[in-house]
Amino acid sequence: MQTFEKTITVSKDDLDxxxxxxxVRYVQWVQDIAEAHWLKNAPKTILDNYFWVMLSHNIQYKGEALLGDELTVKTFVSKSEGLTSIRHVEITNNTNDKLIVTSETKWCFMNTATKKPARIPTEVAKLFD
Known part of the structure; x- marks a missing residue:
């Protein structure tokens, strides 16, 4: 299973x-890493014809992050079959090496032309193996 990650430094705009x-910022980071992973892996022909919509989202908050903390946001896809895919995200606080957020999101694969769900082609599922 392929992982994709990026590092974020907490800014004042991220704080409550x-x-x-x-x-809400954690939810945005979950969305952002999923999109970045998709855009990095999918060829233009796929990007032009398909997109994803979120069907359900479960997030667990296990710790906190503060101004200046460096976070690693990591994602991977555990399952892609039929019309849906399950994506996981883990956010670790590198400042104290603690896992602070986990999420599991169910995404539906959509056809751009019809705006209707589409079966996930093998070539798309393999992008995240």
Whole structure:
């Protein structure tokens, strides 16, 4: 299973009124890493004809991050079959080496022309093996 990751440094804009990273920001980072992974792996012919929509999202908050903390956001796809794919994201606080967020998201593969769900072709599923 292929992983994709990026590093983020917590900025003032990421914080809530308690000076912790806002929960909504974590959700945005989950969305952003999924999109970045997709755009990195999918060829233009696939990108022009298909897109993903989120069907369900489960996130668990296990710790906190503060201003200046360096975070690693890592993602991988555990399953792609039929019309849907399951993507996982883990966010680790590199400042103290603790896992602070996990998420599991179910995505539906969509045809750009019809705006309807489409079967995930083998070539797309293999992009994330």
């Amino acid at each position: 009124q308690l000076n912790h990273v806002n929960n």
